Amino acid sequence: MPEFWINMGPQHPMTHGLWNMKVKVDGETITDAKPEIGYLHRGVEKIAEVREFQKVIVLTDRLCYVSSITWSHAYCLAVEKMMGVEVPERGQYLRVIALELQRIASHLMWLAAYGPDLGLLTVLLWSLRERELFLDLIQLMSGARMNQNYPRIGGVRNDIPENFDAMCKRSIEHFLEKLDTDYEKMLHESKIFHMRTQGVGKISAADAVNWGVTGPNLRACGVNVDIRRLDPYETYEEIDFEPQVWKGPDAGDSYSRFICRFNEMRESCAIILQALEKMPKEGAYRTKPPRRAEGEGYVRTEDSRGEALFYVCGDGDDRPYRVKIRSPIFCTMAATPLMLRGNKLADSVAILGSIDVCVGEIDK
Amino acid sequence: MSAPLVPSLFGSCYILTGAIIWIVDKILYAIGYVIPPLNGPLAALGGWLASPAVLTFLTWFVMVLVMVIWAVLLNLLTMMWVERKVYSRLQDRYGIMISIWSLPLWPFNRRKDKATHRGWGFLQNVADGMKLLQKENIVPAAADSMMFSVAPAWIAGTTLMVFAALPWSSGLSVANLDLGVLFILAAFSLAPLGILIAGWSSNNTSTLVGGMRSAAMLMAYEIPLILAVIALVFTTGSLDPQTLVLQQEQTLVALGPVSIPRWNLFGPQVIGFIVFMVAIVAEMERIPFDLPEADAELVEGWTTELTGMRFGLVFGFKWLRMIAGAALLSILYLGGWSGPVFYTFYLGSVPIPIIPAEAWFMLRIYLLGIFFVLLSWAVPRVRIDQILNIGWKRLIPLALLAILVAAAARVFGYVG
Incomplete structure (x- = not known):
């Protein structure tokens, strides 16, 4: 057969959203690839210019529906920098807890999508089952399971309910036990899983840095980059945790990305437990921000998928003059042809699943 | 040893056909009574129908019908139900x-x-089938419509052909062939041609890749499958399912009151059993090896363009292939329908075993079915180059080793 293009998308089980990966195949081998995005463009940056600072949080929530809090938080942080608002310590700790709960929920959603990509539907159901634990916790904190609208400029919307730390500890204990028993047996010890993921979709550390790959995908290449450590925000300085960096051979393949993300869930559990202990029991969780502001705020945070960057510029009005969002997967998507070339057609799902695509934040 | 519930399918169907023809005869007589001029011809027709040659001829149709109803209407639905219920429990839901x-x-x-x-x-599953029946049969504009329509019928037909020679017990079988196992394997391996035709004629990139995968995989698992059976023939000296099961009914070791039967699994055939087991999973197109319809990367693979009951046929008959595969596995290696019968009671002079041979056979089929279900919902799908590696570099050498071991065992006097 001659080489031909296959459209994997926009309506395709592989895509997890609305985008198109055009792959050129020679028999089963991928010779070229071309990601096409933009199907979900909603113009968040432009809409933000006509809404007041507080009302933009609703939009940033919807940047990525599986990790709303991290995006809203990044926006709030940028606005706070611009306004010069200091968040009370309890508010900062609450944000850390919410962020890490959201990170685990997001990673579980990724795992739920990655299993069926490889033909393992059982992982989908199991991950969604465990995700319920964390959605329940997030619901206790913020009142909603999706699009929580929880961070506020100057703090968080509301305090946590009574007994939250006990419920948190119980859920995390159960979750860690499940990770060690069910998931390790189903994925880490599965020979076929190793066959499918090891050595496919390789990208070197230099290439990854040059193409702007960040987050767990970059740490899987063996580069120790974690914004929570490099450029600490909130109270991450006071919390003891280890960024999950792949140290073994075959850096930058699908398996290393899988392991980094998987271990990050454990690390997030440890962060939550520490934050619950170190959090001041009393005190304000939010301050009143000014209504109007002038200046520039720029912040980068560690999103579940990589480095999220927010730049907010105010001109003295009650709404931002310009909002710029840098989404991690938008940049990672540019590097996917590099990962795909030379692999088999079936590997395209093993690779694109492992980088954790979220179309909402790509298209903004 | 257990006796079959149906001593002879032909005998039972002969009686059934005779009864039907008796009723038809009465109806013809009644029509002749109402319309006197027709009396003569109708009586002649009734007599012709009741003549032994015609009766035998019609009995064959009834036999095929009974087998299709038994296999498709009862066992296929049950197997689908077992699969959907078992994997749902694995996934922590009701199903x-x-x-x-x-x-x-x-x-x-x-x-x-x-x-x-x-x-x-x-x-x-009945509800799902009704839904599929109501759906429109769409033939894509760019498809080769004749081949597109032929392919599902080809797959369904060849799968049903397996059951022409597949016995469910010493009595419950349509045809007892001397080379029954060979016929079953031949009928089994015709379906990939239908997959290739369906994939090619749909004129769609996903189906095309799926069909090509099926053709590429065919050699990788079909050759080890046949080689494993050849190794078996060294021990058994026969390809007749009846003979195979009779050989396996004998006692291997007697441990007090419990006697361990002489299944082909216990002995030098264990290597062949492993090869056959892996290859039959590929033959059934179950998940570690279901590359032609890899739903993650190829949408639905070669079935992407099939709609309505065309899709329902090829989708549902996967379970029929699973039943056939499990049945073949149990006939070849696990003692077929043999098993202890604890009590036989008599209805007049007809002996009725309390646990008939068919029950033992179906027990094996469904246990193997549950095993395959759990296997395929607990492992990811392999890649096309990996299944070729498994087939050519692992299974074929193993199958050749199985032949070597079986031949050596035969030289030293191990006979089934």
Whole structure:
């Protein structure tokens, strides 16, 4: 057969959203690839210019529906920098807890999508089952399971309910036990899983840095980059945790990305437990921000998928003059042809699943 | 050793056909009574129908019909139900729920206005089939419409052909062939041609890749499958399912009151058993090896363009292939339908075994079915180059080793 293009998308089980990966195949081998995005463009940056600072949080929530809090938080942080608002310590700790709960929920959603990509539907159901634990916790904190609208400029919307730390500890204990028993047996010890993921979709550390790959995908290449450590925000300085960096051979393949993300869930559990202990029991969780502001705020945070960057510029009005969002997967998507070339057609799902695509934040 | 519930399918169907023809004869007589001029010809027709040659001829049709109803209507639905229920439990959910309680006419529902879902879900597959029947049969504009229509019929037909030679017990079989196992394997391996035709004629990139994968995989698992059977023939000296099972009914070791039967699994054939087991999973197109319809990367693979009951046929007959594969596995290696019969009671002079051979056979089929279900829902799908590696570099050498071992065992006097 001659080489031909296959459209994997926009309506395709592989895509997890609305985008198109055009792959050129020679028999089963991928010779070229071309990601096409933009199907979900909603113009968040432009809409933000006509809404007041507080009302933009609703939009940033919807940047990525599986990790709303991290995006809203990044926006709030940028606005706070611009306004010069200091968040009370309890508010900062609450944000850390919410962020890490959201990170685990997001990673579980990724795992739920990655299993069926490889033909393992059982992982989908199991991950969604465990995700319920964390959605329940997030619901206790913020009142909603999706699009929580929880961070506020100057703090968080509301305090946590009574007994939250006990419920948190119980859920995390159960979750860690499940990770060690069910998931390790189903994925880490599965020979076929190793066959499918090891050595496919390789990208070197230099290439990854040059193409702007960040987050767990970059740490899987063996580069120790974690914004929570490099450029600490909130109270991450006071919390003891280890960024999950792949140290073994075959850096930058699908398996290393899988392991980094998987271990990050454990690390997030440890962060939550520490934050619950170190959090001041009393005190304000939010301050009143000014209504109007002038200046520039720029912040980068560690999103579940990589480095999220927010730049907010105010001109003295009650709404931002310009909002710029840098989404991690938008940049990672540019590097996917590099990962795909030379692999088999079936590997395209093993690779694109492992980088954790979220179309909402790509298209903004 | 257990006796079959149906001593001879032909005999039973002969009686059944005779009864049907007797009723038809009476109807013809009644018509002749009402319309006297027709009396003579109708009586002649009735006599012709009841003549032994015609009766035998018609009995064959009834036999095929009975086997199709038995295999497709009963066992296929049951196997689908078992699969969907078992993997749902693995995934921590209830699974299918539409049962007889969901029918609006079922009298025991307390609420008459609303269907309840409280049964075991056996009728879900029937409901799904009804839904598929109502759907439009779409032939894509760019497709080769004749081949596109032929392919599902080809796959369904060849799969049913397996059951022409597949015995369910020493009595319950349509045809007892001397080379029955060979016929079954031949009929089994015809389906990939249908897959290739369907994939090619749909004129779609996904189906094309799926069809090509099927053709590429065919050699990788079909050769080890046949080689494993050749190794078996060294021990058994026969390809007749009846002979194979009779050989395996003998006692290998007697441990007090418990006697371990001489299954082909216990002995030098264990290597062949492993090869056959892996290859038959590929033959059934179950998940570690279901590359032609890899639904993650190829949408639905070669079935992407099939709609309505065309899709229903090829989708549902996968379970028929699973039944056939499990049955073949149990006939070749696991003693077929042999098993202890604990008590036989007599209805007049007809002996009725309390656990008939068919029950032992179906027990094996469904246990193997559950094993395959759990296997395929607990492992990811392999890649095309990996299944070729497994087939050519692992299974074929292993199968050759199995032949070597079986031949050596034969030299040293191990006979089935």
